Amino acid sequence: MHISSFVLLFFFIVLLYGLHRWHRGRNSLAPAVFAGLLLGVAFGVLLQLSRSWGAAPGEVLPWVQMLGNGYVNLLYMLVMPLVLTSILVAVVKVSHTQALGRISVSVLGVLLGTTAIAALIGVAIAELFGLSAAGLVEGSREAARVEVLNERIGRVSDLSIPEIISSFIPRNIFQDLTGARSTSVIAVVIFAVLLGLAALAVRREFPEEGAAIERFVHVAQVWVMKLVRLVMAFTPYGVMALVAGLIAKSSWADIANLFGFVVASFCAIGLMFLVHALLLFINGVNPLHYFAKVWPVLVFAFSSRSSAATIPLNVETQVDQLRNSPAIANFSASFGATIGQNGCAGIYPAMLATMVAVPMGIDVWDPLWLSTLIAVVVISSFGIAGVGGGATFAALVVLPAMGLPVTIAALLISVEPLIDMARTALNVNGAMTAGTLTQRWLGDEVPGAEVVEG
Numbered sequence: 001m002h003i004s005s006f007v008l009l010f011f012f013i014v015l016l017y018g019l020h021r022w023h024r025g026r027n028s029l030a031p032a033v034f035a036g037l038l039l040g041v042a043f044g045v046l047l048q049l050s051r052s053w054g055a056a057p058g059e060v061l062p063w064v065q066m067l068g069n070g071y072v073n074l075l076y077m078l079v080m081p082l083v084l085t086s087i088l089v090a091v092v093k094v095s096h097t098q099a100l101g102r103i104s105v106s107v108l109g110v111l112l113g114t115t116a117i118a119a120l121i122g123v124a125i126a127e128l129f130g131l132s133a134a135g136l137v138e139g140s141r142e143a144a145r146v147e148v149l150n151e152r153i154g155r156v157s158d159l160s161i162p163e164i165i166s167s168f169i170p171r172n173i174f175q176d177l178t179g180a181r182s183t184s185v186i187a188v189v190i191f192a193v194l195l196g197l198a199a200l201a202v203r204r205e206f207p208e209e210g211a212a213i214e215r216f217v218h219v220a221q222v223w224v225m226k227l228v229r230l231v232m233a234f235t236p237y238g239v240m241a242l243v244a245g246l247i248a249k250s251s252w253a254d255i256a257n258l259f260g261f262v263v264a265s266f267c268a269i270g271l272m273f274l275v276h277a278l279l280l281f282i283n284g285v286n287p288l289h290y291f292a293k294v295w296p297v298l299v300f301a302f303s304s305r306s307s308a309a310t311i312p313l314n315v316e317t318q319v320d321q322l323r324n325s326p327a328i329a330n331f332s333a334s335f336g337a338t339i340g341q342n343g344c345a346g347i348y349p350a351m352l353a354t355m356v357a358v359p360m361g362i363d364v365w366d367p368l369w370l371s372t373l374i375a376v377v378v379i380s381s382f383g384i385a386g387v388g389g390g391a392t393f394a395a396l397v398v399l400p401a402m403g404l405p406v407t408i409a410a411l412l413i414s415v416e417p418l419i420d421m422a423r424t425a426l427n428v429n430g431a432m433t434a435g436t437l438t439q440r441w442l443g444d445e446v447p448g449a450e451v452v453e454g
Helices: 003-023 030-053 057-093 098-128 140-156 161-166 173-177 184-205 207-232 235-249 252-257 259-282 287-304 311-320 326-336 342-360 367-387 390-401 413-445
Strands: none
Touching: 003 030, 003 057, 003 235, 030 057, 030 235, 030 287, 057 173, 057 184, 057 207, 057 235, 057 287, 057 311, 057 326, 098 259, 098 326, 098 342, 098 367, 098 413, 173 184, 184 207, 184 326, 207 311, 235 287, 235 413, 259 287, 259 342, 259 413, 287 311, 287 413, 311 326, 311 413, 326 413, 342 367, 342 390, 342 413, 367 390, 390 413
């Protein structure tokens, strides 16, 4: 390793130690997460600049990414045990099983409804900024990406809505507990609900055995939540490493070439955050108080680019900070990680469809075309988990359904990581908004938490 790489690595360790010293003794995680974000940006810029000094940041980056990826892996480790135990406890504690159906309908209604709004905003912003696929240039990376997309489109084009929905049903729960399928989270939710309903039936028929089951699942949840809090303590350092790696690998030239699309995307995402705030305000939740409590979750979602990895922090924040019922928090976090993602499945495919449609002479404000696009976006957002996930697969479903080519999804590969960070934060906020609104509407029917006051 070059001597300059040792210096950079040593400086990174010094920053980590300084963050640890500053964070130690503070009860709140939020300031430390923000400090980790700022230090990550600063060190990432330093790695970028070090190239001009003759340094070799490529030797340092794997060590930085080791810390960030290790933290993300720990969070992925928590997802299935947390979802299983939390949903199971929630079902066992709910005496009226009809409440579970109302929770599911409410959460899905908010997720899918806001996704429709997100699609409309995507079309409007693309038109306002005059974005068009005609001006994009295809390079070697983009050409390679086109080949990959053409190969993948065959895996999603023939899927029907019944096939997508049936993929949610668990066939081998042990396989789903490993996260082997893209629909594994939903499958584990369904299994936990069924197992909980079976526990309720046992409690009615055999009260003594039912009480033992309830005690067992309660202990299991307490145990898992203790593990969650242990891992959450590493959040500032994981965020610092993840952000540093993202900044160090970013190509500012590529961002400059597609600057208009980047700015338009962030504007659309910002408007959708305002929509979430408006929905909260209308329902009596102070948006400023809400965002003050959830922004550490959004920072992690932004830096990790993973809605699934954010589930543990999402659930913990909804329960501890927003005072949402554990049942509502787990349903909204689990569903929101795979269904009705406002950023990846709403804004992104709608913007791409508009950018392709305009050069083809299509009037995107034609009521029939626009309503069809929004309907396709909403339906596909419900099935993104069934086809392997993410904004790219959302585009692969929506664009062919509208009779549009998918090449544009490859032409934006250079700026995907940057935009995907903000999209993921929006996805996660949509899930927490759905949980908070559901708590407002159904709080009296679901035990275990207090309704947040404005």
